Structure formats: structure tokens, C-alpha cells
Amino acid sequence: MNLILDQGNTATKIVLADRGQAVYTAAYPRLEPDELAALIDRYRPECGIIASVAMPDPAWLPLLRRRLRRFLSLNDDPAIRLPITLGYRTPETLGRDRIAAAVGAWTLRPEVPLLIIDAGTAITYDVVLPPGHFVGGNISPGLTTRFHALHDYTRRLPLISERDEVPDLGVTTEEAILSGVVRGIVYEMNGYIEIMHAKHPHAAVFLTGGHAPYFDRRLKCRTFASENLVWLGLNRIIEYNEDK
Structure with missing residues (x-):
């Protein structure tokens, strides 16, 4: 199971996906670390990813890296690979939500x-x-x-x-x-x-x-x-x- 966090301008959307199907979805105006920990305890995802329109909330990152077998950040992980190629001349400024969509x-x-x-x-x-x-x-x-x-x-x-x-x-x-x-x-x-x-x-x-x-x-x-x-x-x- 995968834990997916989409941190937008007004809310953070969370999806827990199993074999490509969403088993849990929710939007949080303000996601607290203890709420995130409770979701991990309940669903026990193995992998996770975050994409943020700005930068990921630093309060979440230690928890995600500690509790998941593999955690990817689309914002600041230089080793992450994409299944599509980017023709953008300034890929570092390209919105992570735009890449994901x-x-x-x-x-x-x-x-x-x-x-x-x-x-x-x-x-x-x-x-x-x-x-x-x-x-x-x-x-x-x-x-x-x-x-x-x-x-x-x-x-x-x-x-x-x-x-x-x-x-x-x-x-x-x-x-x-x-x-x-x-x-x-x-x-x-x-x-x-x-x-x-x-x-x-x-x-x-x-x-x-x-x-x-x-x-x-x-x-x-x-x-x-x-x-x-x-x-x-x-x-x-x-x-x-x-x-x-």
C-alpha cells in the first residue's frame, strides 16, 4: 500500500492506494503529525510520496522517513525518477502538482x-x-x-x-x-x-x-x-x- 500526500495551497490531500485503487481519501486544512501517524498505524503503508506547491511541512518528514520502507519527495529528492520526460527549461520551478497531474x-x-x-x-x-x-x-x-x-x-x-x-x-x-x-x-x-x-x-x-x-x-x-x-x-x- 502507498501513502500519497498532495500539499496544495489550501489543504493537504491524502490518499492511501492499494494496487492502484484508493482505499482512503481525505483533505486536511491543517494536517498534524499525530493524525499522519495514526493513518500509518491504521493502514500500514510500505511506500510514500509527497508533492507540495511550496515545500513539504518539515514536521512530517522525519515521521515519514522513519515509518515507511521507502519515502519519496517530489520536491527535493534528486534521485527520484519520472516515467515521462520534461521539456521545461527550468524544471526546478515547475509545479510538483503539474508534474503529478x-x-x-x-x-x-x-x-x-x-x-x-x-x-x-x-x-x-x-x-x-x-x-x-x-x-x-x-x-x-x-x-x-x-x-x-x-x-x-x-x-x-x-x-x-x-x-x-x-x-x-x-x-x-x-x-x-x-x-x-x-x-x-x-x-x-x-x-x-x-x-x-x-x-x-x-x-x-x-x-x-x-x-x-x-x-x-x-x-x-x-x-x-x-x-x-x-x-x-x-x-x-x-x-x-x-x-x-
Whole structure:
């Protein structure tokens, strides 16, 4: 069994995976070492991996290294091997979550070009081409980030959050913000998908991240919406390093 930790901007997601299947999943706004130790005691994983958007919480590392037969850190382990190659000119600055999501999508569809859209605090658009080469990608502000930016950097615009019904045109300031932000992201996503399909007609599009369900039904193109890409990718990295 593998212990997978995905430390994001707002929470740490934990998955315990056995033979590629999740047997436990949870998100912790603040994960304490004793909670982590209790999970290890209960499930007894042999291997583990962590990926963080910043750096892993130092309170966890001694525990993980002591209690697991093998522990990998995607942030600072120079010996870690990836099943895909990276074409990024500054791989040290490439988000670990972006690498993991790319590996996860490639694990599911290795035979076709891939566009991976991760809709979280930021929205990332990454491209992987067969036989498994990460070409690069772009970063854009996420849904909540855009709402906060309009509120924080203006004097009078209110702070709002997403709603299910989005008008074509706002007739109140709140509706104008909602429609402008949501439709702006939808047009942006559709634009990236159209460019990808123009270059690679058989490309598969994966949509992941916390806001993936919100946007999936609003896009013109069929996507593979999955909240599991990051942990699937991290689990595949464990398996790949175990095989070496």
C-alpha cells in the first residue's frame, strides 16, 4: 500500500492506494503529525510520496522517513525518477502538482497527445505528447483568485463566489462580475482546447482540480473530468521508482 500526500495551497490531500485503487481519501486544512501517524498505524503503508506547491511541512518528514520502507519527495529528492520526460527549461520551478497531474493523465492515455487543465487556485494548461514528453504549459489565475483580485484591487467591487446560474450579461454589479469571470475562464479554456485540437486532432483533454466539476459542464468540448489525476500520477511515480 502507498501513502500519497498532495500539499496544495489550501489543504493537504491524502490518499492511501492499494494496487492502484484508493482505499482512503481525505483533505486536511491543517494536517498534524499525530493524525499522519495514526493513518500509518491504521493502514500500514510500505511506500510514500509527497508533492507540495511550496515545500513539504518539515514536521512530517522525519515521521515519514522513519515509518515507511521507502519515502519519496517530489520536491527535493534528486534521485527520484519520472516515467515521462520534461521539456521545461527550468524544471526546478515547475509545479510538483503539474508534474503529478501530467503523469496521471499520461498513465491513463499514453497513446495520444494530452492537454491537462487543472482548475484550482491557479489554472494550469499543460501539454504531454507521446511517447510521454511534457512539452510545457501556461498558468492563469483561478476562479476564486479572480474574484478576490477584483475585490482587493478596486475600491467598490464586492467579493462574490461562484453560483450555478451564470447570466449572459449582468444587470447588477455582482452579476457582471460573476458572468465576466466565469465566462472569461470558459472562453479561455475553450480557446486552449481548440488550439490543441487544431494541432493534434486526436488529443485527449483532461480537466482536474477543485473547480473541474463547475467548468466541465460549461465547456464545448468533451473532457475527461477527474479529481484523481494528481494522486494517480504520484502513485505511478512510486511504482516507477520501485521497478528501477
